Amino acid sequence: MPRKGADIVIEALKEEGVEIVFGIPGGAIMEVYDALYRDGGIKHILARHEQGAGHMAEGYAKATGKVGVAIATSGPGATNLVTAIADAYMDSVPVVFITGQVPTHLIGNDAFQEVDIIGITRPITKHNFLVKRIEDLPLIIRQAFYIAKTGRPGPVLIDIPKDITQKLSDVKIPSLEEVKESLPGYKPHLEGNLQQIKKAIRLMVEAKRPVLYLGGGAVQAEAQKELIELAELMKIPVTTTNMGKGSFPEDHPLALHMLGMHGTYYANMAVYNCDLLIAVGARFDDRVTGKIEEFAPQAKIIHIDIDPASISKNIVVDVPIVGDVKIVLRRLLEELRREAVKILYPEERQKWIEQIEKWKKRYPLTYSRSDKVIKPQYVIEQIYQATKGEAIITTGVGQHQMWAAMFYKYSFPRQFINSGGLGTMGFGLPAGIGAKIGRPKREVFVIDGDGSFMMTMQEIITAVQYKVPVKVAIINNSYLGMVRQWQELFYDRRYAEVDLSVQPDFVKLAEACGAVGFRAEKPSDVREIIEEALRIQDKPVIMDFHVDKEENVFPMVPAGKSYREMILHDGKKPIEAETMYLVG
Amino acid sequence: MADTLGSSQLSTVKAPLFREVKKGEVRKHLISLTVRNELGVLARIAILIAGKGYNIEGLSVGETHEKGISQMTLEVIGDDVVIEQVVKQLRKLIDTLKVKDITDVPHVERELALIKVYTATPRARDEVLRLVEIFRARIVDVSPETYTVEITGTEDKIQAFIDLVRPFGIKEMARTGKVAMKRESTPQEED
Numbered sequence A: 001m002p003r004k005g006a007d008i009v010i011e012a013l014k015e016e017g018v019e020i021v022f023g024i025p026g027g028a029i030m031e032v033y034d035a036l037y038r039d040g041g042i043k044h045i046l047a048r049h050e051q052g053a054g055h056m057a058e059g060y061a062k063a064t065g066k067v068g069v070a071i072a073t074s075g076p077g078a079t080n081l082v083t084a085i086a087d088a089y090m091d092s093v094p095v096v097f098i099t100g101q102v103p104t105h106l107i108g109n110d111a112f113q114e115v116d117i118i119g120i121t122r123p124i125t126k127h128n129f130l131v132k133r134i135e136d137l138p139l140i141i142r143q144a145f146y147i148a149k150t151g152r153p154g155p156v157l158i159d160i161p162k163d164i165t166q167k168l169s170d171v172k173i174p175s176l177e178e179v180k181e182s183l184p185g186y187k188p189h190l191e192g193n194l195q196q197i198k199k200a201i202r203l204m205v206e207a208k209r210p211v212l213y214l215g216g217g218a219v220q221a222e223a224q225k226e227l228i229e230l231a232e233l234m235k236i237p238v239t240t241t242n243m244g245k246g247s248f249p250e251d252h253p254l255a256l257h258m259l260g261m262h263g264t265y266y267a268n269m270a271v272y273n274c275d276l277l278i279a280v281g282a283r284f285d286d287r288v289t290g291k292i293e294e295f296a297p298q299a300k301i302i303h304i305d306i307d308p309a310s311i312s313k314n315i316v317v318d319v320p321i322v323g324d325v326k327i328v329l330r331r332l333l334e335e336l337r338r339e340a341v342k343i344l345y346p347e348e349r350q351k352w353i354e355q356i357e358k359w360k361k362r363y364p365l366t367y368s369r370s371d372k373v374i375k376p377q378y379v380i381e382q383i384y385q386a387t388k389g390e391a392i393i394t395t396g397v398g399q400h401q402m403w404a405a406m407f408y409k410y411s412f413p414r415q416f417i418n419s420g421g422l423g424t425m426g427f428g429l430p431a432g433i434g435a436k437i438g439r440p441k442r443e444v445f446v447i448d449g450d451g452s453f454m455m456t457m458q459e460i461i462t463a464v465q466y467k468v469p470v471k472v473a474i475i476n477n478s479y480l481g482m483v484r485q486w487q488e489l490f491y492d493r494r495y496a497e498v499d500l501s502v503q504p505d506f507v508k509l510a511e512a513c514g515a516v517g518f519r520a521e522k523p524s525d526v527r528e529i530i531e532e533a534l535r536i537q538d539k540p541v542i543m544d545f546h547v548d549k550e551e552n553v554f555p556m557v558p559a560g561k562s563y564r565e566m567i568l569h570d571g572k573k574p575i576e577a578e579t580m581y582l583v584g
Numbered sequence B: 001m002a003d004t005l006g007s008s009q010l011s012t013v014k015a016p017l018f019r020e021v022k023k024g025e026v027r028k029h030l031i032s033l034t035v036r037n038e039l040g041v042l043a044r045i046a047i048l049i050a051g052k053g054y055n056i057e058g059l060s061v062g063e064t065h066e067k068g069i070s071q072m073t074l075e076v077i078g079d080d081v082v083i084e085q086v087v088k089q090l091r092k093l094i095d096t097l098k099v100k101d102i103t104d105v106p107h108v109e110r111e112l113a114l115i116k117v118y119t120a121t122p123r124a125r126d127e128v129l130r131l132v133e134i135f136r137a138r139i140v141d142v143s144p145e146t147y148t149v150e151i152t153g154t155e156d157k158i159q160a161f162i163d164l165v166r167p168f169g170i171k172e173m174a175r176t177g178k179v180a181m182k183r184e185s186t187p188q189e190e191d
C-alpha cells in the first residue's frame, strides 16, 4: 500500500523492534514526527538539546545492548548531535542517528537550515547514508541497524531530505536476508581461527605470570561467564580498562581492577611484570599503555578482538585472534576442556598470585580520610554501600569519573557507563536518563562533576517531564578539577581558568526544574542524603556534595610515561625505579 | 624492595626492559581497491588516508565490467606499518569489496600522460618527434608552437620521457595516475 516516506521510517523502526527514540523536532523532520504521532506505537523522549538526545540514546544502548535511536532536524539540529555521534564512534556504541535534510532539489544551495551532515560525520560514523530515492528508504534503515549492531558496533547516520518523507511509495520492508545480501562488502568476522586459538592455549599453558586485560569489547560481548571460567580455570589475574569495567566482577579474588593512567598499583605492577598478556576486546589506548616501549615489556601478547583493524595497531601482537569475543572464548574453553590441558608451571603460577596479593596489601586503593571535609572518594564509597553495589553508574569527565571508576566496585556488564574514548564532559546526566529508561528496575546514579553537569544540565527538565528518577551526585569541588590537578602537578600550580566557584545553587536549581535537591557540607550528611534520595522514585534528585576542593586522583602515571613513574596516593613519592622489578 | 619481593622466592632476572615497537620503511605504496560505486565512497577513502597525515599521490578510478562496481588504484607515500593499518581500515569500509597493497606483489601497472611541449624551432620538432618514436608515444595535437604527446607506460618510462623533453620546455601536463592489476601467473618480462 502506498504510504508516505515518514510512515515507512516508523514502519522500519518498528520492524527493528524500536520502542523508544530520543530527539527534538524541526522543519525538515516534521513529517517523521507527524508519523510518530499518528502511529503512537513508539515512545519519544523530548530532550532539551540534541546533544542530550544523542547521549540519552547512547546511555540507553550502553545499558541495554540494544540499538539507541536519536532524531534531529536539519542544520543546527544535526550539528548539535555531532558530539554524541563522535562519542558513540569512539566507544563503539550502536546508535542510529536520523536527521532531516532540506528537500532534494535544494541540497547544495545553502538552503535555510542546510548543512552537509553527511560530510561532517563521515569520519565519526561507522557508516552514513543520504537517502536519495524513497524506494531505498526501508533498505537503508534496516542496513543502518544491521551495521550499527554487528561486528564492532558503532553509530550510523541516516540523512533524509524532507521531500523523501512526503512522497508516497508502496516499497516493501526488506527481510534481514535481503539486508545482508545488499551489503556484499560488509562481513563481520565472528568465528576465530582454531589454529590461533590453539596457539593461544599453548601460551597460556606455558606462561608463568599471565594477566588478562579486558576492554570495552568484553562488555559488549557479555562474556562474563566465559571470562570468569577462563580466569579461574587457568588461574589468571584480571585487570580491566575503564571501558571494560563490569566484564569481570571486581570483588572476585582474581580481580586487579583498573590499569593504566589511573590504574591501581597492583594492576600496573602485574602488567609491568607479566610474561603473558591476554587482551580481550581492548585496544591498547595510550591512557592504558603509557609509554608504549615500556608497556608489559617482557610479555607475549594474545589479542582477541572483533575488529581486525584494532589488532597490531598500537602494539605488535604475538597471537592475534579476530572474532566475536564470546564465540572465541567459548571455543577456547572447549579446547581447554577437551584436551584437559594442565598448567606447565603450577608453582610459579601460585607464587605469581601470592606476589600480586602482596602488592594488593602494600598499596591498596585508598585515600586520606577526614571527618571535617567531605572526601570525594568517601561519597562514592557511600553510594556503593547504600546501593549494595547494584546501581548503574554514569559519569561526566574529570576527577569524579576516575573516583567513580575506582571506589565503586562493579560486578556486571553495562554497569559502568562513561565517555571513555572521547572524554565528553556533559555525558553523565543524559546518558543516565537513557540508561534509566532502558533499565527502569535498576537504580541509576549519575556521578557528575560540577563542570560536567553544567554542560548538559538542562536535561534535568527532561527527566522531570518523563518522571525518570535518576540520582545525580555532583562531586562539587568548584573546579574543573582534573585540569587543576594537572596544573598542580605539571604547571607549578598556575591555575589558569579552572575556577568554578561562581555556579548556580544546585539545590534551588533542582527545585526550579521540578526535581528534588539536597546539599551535603560535612561528612555526616553524606549517607543521610543518599538514603533520602533513594526513597524518591517519581522524579530526579540532585545531590550537591561539597567536597575537598584540591583532592587529587592517585595513583597516576603521567601521560606518555612508563608505569615505573607511577605516583602513589600520597602524591609526593614516585615509585623508585628499582621497585618496579622484573621477576623470572 | 625486600617487602615488594616478599620472601624473595622469586628470582630477579635480566629481562628486556623495552618492548619492540614496529617501525616501517617510508616508501610509495600502490593500493588496489574494488569498491561499490556508492555516494561518498571516494570521500570516505580520502578522509581515511588524510586522517593519517598522508597525501594521495596518484589516483585512478573507473567502472569495471560489473555494473556498479569500480576499480581504484591509489598511490600513497607512507610508513609500511601505517599503510598496513590503512589497508585494514579501508577493508572495514562498508562499500569496499577488496583492498590489497600490491606494492610487493607481481603486478602490471600503466599510466597515461598528456604532455604539451614547446616545439617552436624545426630542431625541437625533429628531436621531440624522434623521442616520441623511440618511446612509442603519439602526437595527438599540433600547433605552430607546440606538440601534445600522449604516452602510456610504467612510471619509469613516463618519467624518462619527461626528463628528456623537459629541456624544450613543458607548457602543460596531465597524468591519469596509475591503473594496476595483480598478475595471474608468474612474473613475466615487463615491457
Ligand SMILES: Cc1ncc(C[n+]2csc(CCOP(=O)(O)OP(=O)(O)O)c2C)c(N)n1
Residues within 6 Å of the ligand: A396, A397, A398, A399, A400, A401, A423, A424, A425, A426, A448, A449, A450, A451, A452, A453, A475, A477, A479, A480, A481, A482, A483
Ligand atoms: C566537552 C569537554 N570540554 C573540555 C574537556 C577538558 N576537561 C577534561 S576534565 C575537565 C574538568 C572537569 O571538571 P568537572 O566536571 O568539575 O570534574 P572534576 O574533574 O572537577 O571532578 C575538563 C575541562 C572535556 N573533557 N570535555
Ligand SMILES: [Mg+2]
Residues within 6 Å of the ligand: A398, A449, A450, A451, A475, A476, A477, A478, A479, A480, A481
Ligand atoms: Mg569539578
